[in-house]
Amino acid sequence: MRVGASIVIAGLCLLSLQGRAQEQHPEVTIQDPFIELHTGPGRGYPIFHVAERGENIEVLRRRTDWFQVRVARGEEGWVPLEQMARTLDTDGEAFDVPGSTLEDYTARRWEAGFMYGDFGGANMISAYGGFGLSENLQLELSVGQALGRFSDSVMASLSLTHLMFPDKRWTPLFTLGAGRIETSPKATLVGTVDRSDTMAHAGFGVRSYLARRFVFRAEYKSYVVFTSRDDNEEIGEWKAGFSFFF
Amino acid sequence: MESRFLVLFLIATLAAGAGGCARQRTVAAGDAGNPPVIEPEVDRREIEQSRIDTEDFEVGIYAGQLSVEDFGVNNVLGGHFAYHISEGFFVDLSAGKSDTERTSFERLSGAAQLLTDDEREYSYYNLSLGYNVLPGEGFVGENRAINTAIYVIGGVGKTDFAGDDRFTLNLGVGIRIMPLDWLAVHADFRDHIYDIDLLGQEKTAHNLEARVGVSFFF
Numbered sequence: 264m265r266v267g268a269s270i271v272i273a274g275l276c277l278l279s280l281q282g283r284a285q286e287q288h289p290e291v292t293i294q295d296p297f298i299e300l301h302t303g304p305g306r307g308y309p310i311f312h313v314a315e316r317g318e319n320i321e322v323l324r325r326r327t328d329w330f331q332v333r334v335a336r337g338e339e340g341w342v343p344l345e346q347m348a349r350t351l352d353t354d355g356e357a358f359d360v361p362g363s364t365l366e367d368y369t370a371r372r373w374e375a376g377f378m379y380g381d382f383g384g385a386n387m388i389s390a391y392g393g394f395g396l397s398e399n400l401q402l403e404l405s406v407g408q409a410l411g412r413f414s415d416s417v418m419a420s421l422s423l424t425h426l427m428f429p430d431k432r433w434t435p436l437f438t439l440g441a442g443r444i445e446t447s448p449k450a451t452l453v454g455t456v457d458r459s460d461t462m463a464h465a466g467f468g469v470r471s472y473l474a475r476r477f478v479f480r481a482e483y484k485s486y487v488v489f490t491s492r493d494d495n496e497e498i499g500e501w502k503a504g505f506s507f508f509f
Numbered sequence: 510m511e512s513r514f515l516v517l518f519l520i521a522t523l524a525a526g527a528g529g530c531a532r533q534r535t536v537a538a539g540d541a542g543n544p545p546v547i548e549p550e551v552d553r554r555e556i557e558q559s560r561i562d563t564e565d566f567e568v569g570i571y572a573g574q575l576s577v578e579d580f581g582v583n584n585v586l587g588g589h590f591a592y593h594i595s596e597g598f599f600v601d602l603s604a605g606k607s608d609t610e611r612t613s614f615e616r617l618s619g620a621a622q623l624l625t626d627d628e629r630e631y632s633y634y635n636l637s638l639g640y641n642v643l644p645g646e647g648f649v650g651e652n653r654a655i656n657t658a659i660y661v662i663g664g665v666g667k668t669d670f671a672g673d674d675r676f677t678l679n680l681g682v683g684i685r686i687m688p689l690d691w692l693a694v695h696a697d698f699r700d701h702i703y704d705i706d707l708l709g710q711e712k713t714a715h716n717l718e719a720r721v722g723v724s725f726f727f
Contacts, residue, residue: 288560289561302646302654303646305641305644308646308656322561323562324564324690325564325565326565326726327594327595327596330561377600379665385676386665388665388666388667390636408674410676415673415674475594476594477598
């Protein structure tokens, strides 16, 4: 119930944010012979209005690579990024739209992604967030859950990833990190207890810039779990997934 | 004598010239220090950019019915968070909860209990990739058009049910109706698939879920 209430409150907060966002909008001047206003933020939505060169338009909001604009006559429609990039802002400069080219990818600071794979025979789901320390070095925090036949694990780790060619479409990567892993055996097994251990890992992989804000990433990691038993446990993991950058 | 005068004159001229140059430089340096009469237009592009309201995130709640194989059809309540990467693709993180009922066997036998009350609680989360296959418009009356999108979605996740966490695949289809630019109404059908050996033999269970929800873009 409390969760429900907080969700509703969060929703109301969002509503108030929406209200505030409508106060003032940046304006741009059309530079192309004309721009086309679509009824929705997508290629297939029909064009219902055309605004000519020199006309001022208000930019209301952006969704993915589409901009909702209002023309002088009051009509509101959606314009693709390619056309917005050829308009001028109030200073007469080209309207600069970030986040959609290989250059933006190279200059990225934050990224987040999801991966799926195999962790010593168990299904592995993980999510990570990365922050670029330099062009080559990235600090990453990842959380994951491995779901196996005999046991489940939850893990969190901090790692440092080195990208060999950060400005190329394809780059090999090397990663080194440490964290905690918590393992709980299946309820159907008897005489087992939950364990919480420290682990360290090293790995290599590859990442590729696909398009827009999409990045593909695949990697292999070798884990050493420092158990309280006589032997340390070694686990191999491979996974692949997508990430996007901001 | 004349040549000496000439030399002196030349030196004087040079000195004057050099002095003049020096004064010129001093004036130039002074200009740099003082504020110019006409302020050059400053580049405000950064500010312009940040003023645009980017709405790629979506957060919402939903409610519906979840059929848990062998354990009846029950109410399900959940929330989801989505990030729209492009006009086609989005990633979605959903989490939901349901209380399952007793199996037919438990009801018929009377006393036998397969699960404790705790184990009977069904909760899941999943991480999915969705694609808007059929974006379009719906028409309400003569003058109003509402943007819609039919999407397919699939992903991986975890189900906590009957005392264990189970790796779960989910596949589904849904429709998003947008009465306002920042408000969406969803109707979703999902199939949650996992392996379970609770009743002696391992089998693949399909749990079908039908739900409706509302979400906000921000």
